[in-house]
Amino acid sequence: MPRRRRKPSSAAISTEVIVHRITEAVLEQRLPLGAKLAEEKLCKIFGVSRTKVRQALNRLAQNRLVTLLPRRGAFITRPSPREAQQVFDARRVVEREIVERFAEKATSEHFEKLEAHLAAERRAIEAGNVPLRNRLLGMFHVRIAEFADNEVLTQILTGLVSRSSLVTLLFQSNRSVICSTDEHAAVLDALRKRDAKKAVRLMDEHLIHVERDLARLPTIGVQVDLEAALSLPRTRAKVAA
Ligand SMILES: [Zn+2]
Known part of the structure; x- marks a missing residue:
């Protein structure tokens, strides 16, 4: 008789x-940077097939969260x-030009939309x-x-913003986020x-500030208990002041 593995509710996990x-x-920093995501363990934790785990890992790789x-x-x-x-250096080069072009072409409608974005x-x-x-x-910069009105510059910047967003996502403190909006x-x-x-100078300084805030990358602990890291946390959304 073939062995049957019982995996309750596995079908429900997409x-x-x-x-x-x-x-x-x-x-939430339960999984540190550099942590290995062993396929087998993920299959066990989520009770799903290797195919599903691979699909998830590919999706995460597209977002650059996983390598x-x-x-x-x-x-x-x-x-x-x-x-x-290097990413922030490239952003400064590109965004200087973008801000100058925007200053020439901006309409009151653009300003209204950007105000709504800030809100x-x-x-x-x-x-x-x-x-x-x-x-x-990140989108604030892309909107500008x-x-x-230069599609090529917009595409270049979108790529750069998405490359920097993993870093900002992980390391930007609440305080520096508020500074960013200001x-x-x-x-x-x-x-x-x-x-x-003045706008070009302020944008340049802003990007320097963001980059400087990210300079302290935490050290990595590659040893990680995947099961504990991926179980649902009991308390949530504690945000450091
Ligand atoms: Zn910004």
Whole structure:
């Protein structure tokens, strides 16, 4: 008689749930950077097939949260300080040009939309919604690029923002997030006064501040109890002041 493995409610666990649980564990720092995600263990923890686990890992790799190494397996991505520095350097180069172009073309409708965007940033920060606030903070820059009306520059910036967003997602403190929104407001203010020079300088300083805040990457502990890290936490959403 064939052995039957009993995996209660395994059918209910979708790829999305696995992606969500792993993302959440990284955001809440239960899973450290560099942690190995052994497929077999994940199958056991979630009670799903290897195919489903692989689908989830591929999805996470697309978002750059996970790095897949041939013959070694899947790991929580650990962006190197050098990579972070180069991404922010490239952003400063590109965003200077974008802000100048936006200053020439901005309409009152653009400003209204950006004001609404800032309000959404503040709401997400107040609600302690880390993934949403992170997305909105990055999107502020992309919106300016869209309004500057150069699709190629917008595409380049979107790529750069998504590359920097894993780092900001993980390491930006609540305090520096609030600073970010205030700095966004200051850039917008200079732009509204059509002071392109000042807006460019403020944007440059803003990107330097964000990068500096990220400079302290935590050390990695690769030894991790996956089962404990991925079980549902009892308390949630504790945000450091
Ligand atoms: Zn910003």
